[in-house]
Amino acid sequence: MTDALLSVRNLSVAFTTYGRTQPVLHGVSLDVPARSHVALVGESGSGKTVTMKSIMGLLHMPPASISSGAILYDGRDLLTMPRRERLKLTGTDMSMVFQDPMSSLNPVFTIADQMSTILKYADKRLGRSRSRRQRMDRVLEVLGQVRMREPERVARSYPIMLSGGMRQRVLIAMALLSEPRLLIADEPGTALDVTTQAQILKLLKDLVEERGLALLMITHNLGVVRETSDYVYVMHKGKVVEEAPTAELFAAPKVAYTRALIDAVPRLTGARPTQRMEAAP
Amino acid sequence: MEFLRFLLRRVLWSLLVLVGLSMVIFIIARAVPGDPARMALGPTATQEQVADLQKKLGLDRPIVQQYGLFIAGLAHGDLGRSLLTERPVNDDIRDTFAATLELVLATIFIAVVLGVPLGVVAAYWKDRWPDNVVRIVAIFSAVTPSFFLALLLQILAGYVLHILPTTGRLPPNFDFAPTHTGLVLIDSLIALRPDAFLEGLRYLLLPAIALAAATMGQMARITRSSMIDVSSQDYIEASRAFGVPEWVRVCKYMLRPSFVPPLTILGLEFASLIGNAFVVELVFAWPGMAAYGIRTILQKDLNAVMGVVMVSGVFFVLVNLVIDLLVGLVDPRVRIRGSRQ
């Protein structure tokens, strides 16, 4: 399994608040081979977002601290490589789709502004260069790729002028800007209504398949897992409690926790959860 | 389009506020015990003199009619005549207003240019030493009475260090008068007089700092809490994930959405800034509206007092309209929705 594109090894993370240290991840391991579609599923608070943030280098340290483990990307440990090297990967080669389209876009800048800023600094990190015009072309191109009907108009818009579904597409487009090989999606579309969420998931799946990207889909909803992933890790209280190919997991869950999760799947897959899943830490 | 409608609505409300203000002021000035003409002329004046002045200024007419005249005058920008000198109040205020305007503009400039970055610094290093330093500076500048700070600056810069002049607006017998806009700093540039510009700046510095301190402290505090608010938003986290460098994130993505609260407070606190300008002008013998206002008040020249209060009110309302415009420019949500929140 060392040939996996992304390999999290025995990762332990703790948070220190008010002088008390609380472990949150206890030796999490998971593999995402190139071009594979892997899901990480678990109830709210089980540590999925913390795992994602560790991978993407988004943990604020302190209060967080990584007590042990390694995160290998292309065989190189992200945790020990120089910061500059790591920054060349995150946001470019490994990229992510944010969950909440309402709050993940800056309200006071246009979509074009936000996207071309991301592209500009991604280019800079990678030592590439593009003219302003070329950056804009790329932004419009990617907006087209996420099936946006009028890319120019969307690019000129402020987030408040777009619907939730359109904003979620913009978030996906942002992730695709620098042609990543790995896409991490943390509960994409959970803030949207059921139909739009289904469309977004379909779009994500199509895009990933078209371009042969690896996908790490983070969700609390096993219905989403069944639709998007080939392999599943089940997470509970900061530990991976079960892993299996998707079909196997649904057919014969080994642990009681997984069974409970499966029983909780609404009949109509992708149905909206009744409570909002997590507060962003 | 929505934004235009928003601005238009604000302008209309502002007019209403001014009408209300004129009523309040008129009631205070007219409905009090005593006769304005008698008050102005003093106990030694004869009955005929008083009646004469009353007639001249329309004080013998019914109160509603008086208010009508007052409002009609205001609509033409006419504040009536001084009870004492019988000079038009307009002329007196015009002569002094430019000096006050220059002081207040310089004050706002200093307060924003120092206060906002201090707030950003404090928010960026939240709970670390720069934050603590800024908080202490902000608290002290907010609680130091303007007149006291003015005195301290006078002692320090004028008497101890001998670096800056402590009274007036330009050196005595200086052969330059601001004739275009009334603002020394601008008129000296128009007239190509760098020496006058420098002198004007030297004289302006201390009063402006004394007046700016309180507002600067507020700006710093509010920018800080607003930045901290914004820094925990998802979109800041997202820009981090996409590798937007830290300084761009702080100075662009965080700063701009943080601007509305400090701007709003600047507008609301503007009234107390004008009030403080009165004392600061007095300490530095700044030839502004304050000296005029206080003189007329002590002389019980009610028409002039009404004029001073009205002009302060108009000033407040105009500044707030400019702020509405700025808020719209900074925050597209206001532009698009046509309302603040």
Next chain:
Amino acid sequence: MSDELTLAEDAPRLSSAYQSWYRFSRNPTAMIGLVIVAVCVLAAILAPWITPHPDHVGAVVNFRARHLPPSADYWFGTDNVGRDIFTRVIFGFRISLMLAVVVLGTAIPIGTILGLMAGYFGGWVEIVFMRFTDIALAIPPLVMALAVAAVLSPDLVNSMLAIAALWWTWHTRLIYSITRQLRTREFVEAAETLGASKFHILFREILPNCVSAIAVKTSLDCGFVILVGASLSFLGLGIQPPTPDLGTMVASGSAFLPDYWWESVLPGCAILFVALGFNLLGDGLRDLYDVENVR
């Protein structure tokens, strides 16, 4: 029925009083503020007994001791007629604090009631009240006090009335914005459904939720009212001599700058000291109650 409701809600509040105090006492700025405020209030109350020269409050003249610098006898020095400045500063706290109490004692009840009504009833009540606050906001309190002084006579009572006549607007705005948010909350709607009176809803359901914001605002405001009052007396519109008043002392002392600096600087520092105390206390309370938007 309403008694039960109140009881049930009060229980956790009481048990958390100790917790609140614990958190408060661990907050250095809040504690410093509290100590400063306590010192000032106590000094003001006990002034006749703790000051070294209580007789210097009046129109005492002692030319042999005039313009003396701070010393063991006269901690803050003496003024131009030889009175002990320290004594007069302590007595000056009385005027400052009384001003704050009278102004806020008038402004807070009025502001709170208007804010509650505007926020809860909406409609024309809201429009009329809030436009009225807009008008009042446009007048600088200091200028208003000056104008009133011009019409009536320059003295402390008139100045206080003038300041109070404008100060309520800030409280109205604050309470209004809180009430607006609370109006649609479950406990208010529940009370409405149960047919509770408007009075009950305004004063028993909504008002208790404004208390922390009012406490923070009041503490901060005490400082600011004292500053405005000091500015007024600095301009000669406060309480008339010989009664000691901090702003007046700064003004009269400033005539002897820079040689006899203590005569204006030390009373000025005293004003700063009280205002600082109330501000630190307010800041601490704000952190404690987590009401970030109260200024």
